Amino acid sequence: MLERNGVSCTVVPVPGGGRGRSLAAYVRFYARVLGAARDREIDLVHANYGLTAPAALAQPVRPVVLSLWGSDLLGRYGTVSQQCARFADETVVMSDEMAAALDREATVVPHGIDTDRFAPEPRAEAVDAVGWDGDAKHVLFPYDTERAEKNYPRAERVVERARGAVERPLELHAVSSVPHEAVPTYMNAADAMLLTSDREGSPNAVKEALACNLPVVATPVGDVPDLLDGVDCSAVADTDAALTDALAGALAPTTDPNGRERAREFGLDRMGEDLLSVYERALDGEVTAA
Secondary structure, eight states: OOGGGTOOOOOOOOSSOSSOOOHHHHHHHHHHHHHHHTSTTOOOEEEESGGGHHHHHHOSSSOEEEEOOSHHHHSTTHHHHHHHHTTSSEEEESSHHHHHHSSSOOEEOOOOBOTTTSOOOOHHHHHHHHTOOTTSEEEEEOSOTTOGGGOHHHHHHHHHHHGGGOSSOEEEEEOOSSOGGGHHHHHHHOSEEEEOOSOOSSOHHHHHHHHTTOOEEEOSOTTHHHHHTTOTTOEEOSSHHHHHHHHHHHHSOSSOOOHHHHHGGGBHHHHHHHHHHHHHHHHHTOOOOO
8 A cells, every 4th residue: 555655665573472462572662662663764753543652752762643542542542642642743543523622733644455355256056155145145254252442242133133024044254363354255145234332433344345245234323324325225223223224224235335336435545645645744743844
């Protein structure tokens, strides 16, 4: 994405893996960031996710761009992200909702998706590939069920209620630990995607589903209402009853899905161009007001 816009990137990962990294891991992360920032070929440091911002800001060598993803601003560690954003040269958020929640100016740059990888596939072939029942209807929940903010219990309630409105067997699949390159196959095997999150920024899963022409039923979080505005077979609802009705409608559509038309607006090239503009402002010293 950035490379296609002429940007050379050095990725510095946080030590450890998964969620719940220790404080020691972030201390070791600072040493890695400082070492990379001292490289003469590095022009700026881009901190992706709020908890990486302290290490990025603690290095005194390069300007800092901070990207916030959603839960890092609207969730448990929101105070950390708010304070770090005040000292970043530029701050990027995923949605207008996040920009409104931030105590400084920010640039809205939704995450882009690979519309070549996420594209429609023959459903029967996809169902066979993932091993699902070809006679059932399938609802995809694309998150770890243990992530409280994703509210999997609500998804279970909605699907259970929808079973009475669907003629064929209805199955709910929580898919989160498969390789990313396999996700398009799961999306093409599903009949609808259900997002019941309590909060989001600009969820990639929704854009990826649209690119596969998979109907999406979701709570009105982050920029999801904008993403689904005008998209056939998809809907936003804020009560269990309304989510159930919307899911039943998505599983028995009266028209062909057209989500891919909407998803074309979120290609990687556009995101790269927007981030490049942010980098140029940070390097020029045009710091947005804190």
